[in-house]
Amino acid sequence: MRGACRRVVPGFLVAVLGLSPAALVAGAQDTTFRARTETVRVDVLVTEHGVPLKGLTAADFEVRDNDVLQQVELISHEPLSLSLVLVLDTSESVEDDRLSNLVAASAALLEALGQKDRLTLVTFNHALAVRVKQAAPGDEARRALRQLKGSGMTALRDAAYAGLLLGENAPGRGMVVVFSDGFD
Numbered sequence: 001m002r003g004a005c006r007r008v009v010p011g012f013l014v015a016v017l018g019l020s021p022a023a024l025v026a027g028a029q030d031t032t033f034r035a036r037t038e039t040v041r042v043d044v045l046v047t048e049h050g051v052p053l054k055g056l057t058a059a060d061f062e063v064r065d066n067d068v069l070q071q072v073e074l075i076s077h078e079p080l081s082l083s084l085v086l087v088l089d090t091s092e093s094v095e096d097d098r099l100s101n102l103v104a105a106s107a108a109l110l111e112a113l114g115q116k117d118r119l120t121l122v123t124f125n126h127a128l129a130v131r132v133k134q135a136a137p138g139d140e141a142r143r144a145l146r147q148l149k150g151s152g153m154t155a156l157r158d159a160a161y162a163g164l165l166l167g168e169n170a171p172g173r174g175m176v177v178v179f180s181d182g183f184d
Contacts, residue, residue, distance in 0.1 A: 082114075083175070084118070084177065086122070087163040087176065087177065089159070089179060091126070092125070092150050107142065110142065121145075125155065128159055163176040
């Protein structure tokens, strides 16, 4: 038994050693080097006694990720337009007062938006419907809100996922707001 092991092991090592230089040369010819850069946007409002401070530069900030200092390279002082995806529950469980409250809250949110902001309105019960897509907050959205009726079951997870997908590539600063009572 020991003799058999001695014969197999050296043969295995020779085969590996004999193939290794060729494998290394072939691997070196096929090697592709890739580099990746990640940019993370951090929204910051710096105030002193409630008044925004102006004129700050990258050197004025320190950002840490898991206690590792990150380099701040760019600061923009320009206001960004908002791309709001508003996802509203219109299932049977929100009929009457609950639906009225959701519509009123949504209308108040619309009033707070600026003309450069964009709105996508999605409603959901057992099915999803895009009522308004990337439009200025105005009459089209208000009209769509007034037409809502409650019926069906609640597909909350599907609706939240759809809202994230719709907001993913929207211009400006994206925001998804989901209004639901959470009941099926």
